[in-house]
Amino acid sequence: MARDExxxxxxxxxxxxxxxxxxxxxxxxSTEKSARSRQDAIARMIEDIWQMPIExxxxxxxxxRLEAKFREQAEKWERETRHLSSPTQRMMHPSYQAILxxxxxxRRKVLRLMLRDLQVNRRPWFWALSYLSQNNPVKPSDAGKIxxxxxxxxxxxxxxxxx
Amino acid sequence: xxxxxxxxxxxxxxxxxxxxxxAVATWRISSPYNDSYQCIAWAACRADxxxxxxxxYWWFPGCPQIPIPEQAPVQYFVQGxxxxxxxxxxxxxxxxxxxxxxxxxxxxxxxHMARQHFLGRGWLSKLGDCEDIVHQELDDVAGxxxxxxxxxxxxxxxxxxxWWTAVKKGCIFRxxxxxxxxxxxxxxxxxxxxxxxxG
Numbered sequence: 001m002a003r004d005e006x007x008x009x010x011x012x013x014x015x016x017x018x019x020x021x022x023x024x025x026x027x028x029x030s031t032e033k034s035a036r037s038r039q040d041a042i043a044r045m046i047e048d049i050w051q052m053p054i055e056x057x058x059x060x061x062x063x064x065r066l067e068a069k070f071r072e073q074a075e076k077w078e079r080e081t082r083h084l085s086s087p088t089q090r091m092m093h094p095s096y097q098a099i100l101x102x103x104x105x106x107r108r109k110v111l112r113l114m115l116r117d118l119q120v121n122r123r124p125w126f127w128a129l130s131y132l133s134q135n136n137p138v139k140p141s142d143a144g145k146i147x148x149x150x151x152x153x154x155x156x157x158x159x160x161x162x163x
Numbered sequence: 164x165x166x167x168x169x170x171x172x173x174x175x176x177x178x179x180x181x182x183x184x185x186a187v188a189t190w191r192i193s194s195p196y197n198d199s200y201q202c203i204a205w206a207a208c209r210a211d212x213x214x215x216x217x218x219x220y221w222w223f224p225g226c227p228q229i230p231i232p233e234q235a236p237v238q239y240f241v242q243g244x245x246x247x248x249x250x251x252x253x254x255x256x257x258x259x260x261x262x263x264x265x266x267x268x269x270x271x272x273x274x275h276m277a278r279q280h281f282l283g284r285g286w287l288s289k290l291g292d293c294e295d296i297v298h299q300e301l302d303d304v305a306g307x308x309x310x311x312x313x314x315x316x317x318x319x320x321x322x323x324x325x326w327w328t329a330v331k332k333g334c335i336f337r338x339x340x341x342x343x344x345x346x347x348x349x350x351x352x353x354x355x356x357x358x359x360x361x362g
Contacts, residue, residue: 080313083181083291085201086274087215088235092310122198126219136219144212144221146199 066106070113073098078123091127103132108162115157118150129153133160167196168352174294181306181313182290188303193287194295194345195352203240205289206264206276207247208334210341216243223247235272237319248328255301255321257283262334263323265301269308269316277301281326281335295345 077095084090091097103110111132114125126149130136137156142148157163169177174196179186203214204221212221216228216239223243229235241251249264257263257279265286267275277286277298285297288304298304306314329335 081291083178083293084274084313085203085276085289085291086235086271087217087220088233089269089271089274089310089313092271093313124198130219138219140218143219144204144214146213149219 063109066102066109067113070099070102070110070117073102074117074121074123078121087124087127090124096128100128100131103128107132111157111160112162115153115163119154119163122146122150126153167198169196169294178290178293178296182304182315184303184305185296185298188298188300190285190296190298190303192294193297194289194341195348196293198292200289201291202276202289203273205287205295206278207244208278208332208337208341210337210344216240235268237266237268237273240266240273240276241320241322244322247332247334248324249322250324252321252323255279255318258323260326261323262326262329263321265318266320266322267305267315267317268319269310269312269314271310273319275304275315277304281329281338 073095077090077093077099080095081090081093099110099114103114111129114129114132117123118125118129124146126138133156135156138149138152142152154163174192197210199212200210201213204210204212207214214221216222216226216235217230218228222228223246226243226246227239229239241249244264252263255263255265262281263279265277265279266273267277275288277288279286280297285299286301286303287295287297289295290304296304301318304315305317306312308316
């Protein structure tokens with residue numbers, strides 16, 4: 001490895017060594033009590049580090065399950081209601097109600113899934129989005145114009161950091 | 164606007180599944196799948212919006228609106244379409260000089276509207292986000308009254324207006340523009356055109 005290639009300072013990897021124990025904060029107090037508390041702290045730290053990936057995996061797995069369930073219900077809803085014009089009738093479908101139920105429990109996650117689905121598949125989640133977010137970013141002049149309604153909701157999603 | 168291409172099999176299986184009467188009816192598909200408008204807008208000769216008496220959709224200015232998901236009474240639609248010159252009438256038969264509309268409803272209220280062809284050659288229905296079709300009888304798209312059946316129920320009200328009113332309200336002009344759009348689509352999608360004819 002060329003010396004000048006990666007280091008601005010006048011040092012290269014082979015010359016580098018970590019700081020010695022004396023420069024570390026833990027060695028300032030050298031009593032037995034502090035040594036025990038230090039061990040405890042290290043044990044807690046290791047435990048935390050150990051737990052982190054497990055919790056992260058659990059969260060990811062739950063998210064994936066939620067997403068799979070959402071997708072399954074959304075596809076069923078679209079398949080069975082896309083020939084209908086009445087929003088009331090479309091909302092009464094059990095799959096739509098199931099998704100609203102999921103939204104009550106995982107509001108932000110379901111909002112994110114709806115917005116992504118709106119972006120990709122153009123499924124009209126407008127009323128569910130309004131209901132879950134308690135918001136309606138669509139201007140009255142754009143009401144009913146699907147492209148503009150989708151764009152308004154996507155802009156709202158970006159502003160809320162959901163997309 | 165999202166015009167989607169659907170194969171003949173996909174289109175016909177789907178439409179016949181939810182409209183069983185079409186299996187024994189004379190009908191044809193007249194436009195591609197398009198989610199930019201639905202039947203209520205198409206009844207008002209609009210192909211650029213969804214119409215419903217609710218604040219999330221476009222509705223006739225000054226006409227009453229309903230909160231969703233409550234029932235959508237037929238009267239709201241009669242009042243709304245009165246602004247386009249429509250008035251209630253008793254017969255769905257073609258009358259020279261008049262254009263007619265049919266309002267379908269089930270136990271949840273209004274579900275669908277069909278517009279009579281200007282010269283009485285059938286009824287024009289936009290099936291939700293799906294294709295426009297032209298069918299001969301109003302019963303061709305009628306179905307169960309139960310909400311869970313996912314069908315349109317029965318015809319509850321027929322409206323009519325004179326041709327002159329239709330011309331004054333711009334309906335004829337917008338219909339011609341829309342037909343030109345479909346015609347261009349058919350030219351650029353010959354396979355869709357074949358599928359349409361098979362229907």
